[in-house]
């Protein structure tokens with residue numbers, strides 16, 4: 361359900377990257393929260409609204425679900441992280457979901473990943489929103 365929603369959001373935005381936060385516990389995504397893309401060039405990049413990120417971290421400290429990753433779309437690119445994504449990614453094990461071409465792929469940002477030296481693929485289990493390496 362989460363993946364279908366992200367796919368639909370991405371398909372509805374052919375000209376700019378959509379983005380949002382993945383909230384949950386461990387590797388289990390409970391919610392994909394759509395956020396404003398505040399990047400200067402949203403057709404080519406994404407930058408999650410820092411206010412939304414701050415609010416999510418604040419809610420997590422009060423006992424809410426943790427921020428365990430984020431998603432964004434590639435309107436005219438591949439359903440995998442780009443070299444630019446790799447350059448921006450911190451190797452913190454967070455979940456990256458990439459929507460493109462009507463599907464979503466999942467990745468974990470790690471040291472020495474197989475893709476661009478930064479990402480390893482995750483298996484996604486749609487209904488449960490669970491991502492495992």
Ligand SMILES: [Zn+2]
Nearest residue numbers: 434441442445
């Ligand atoms: Zn990207």
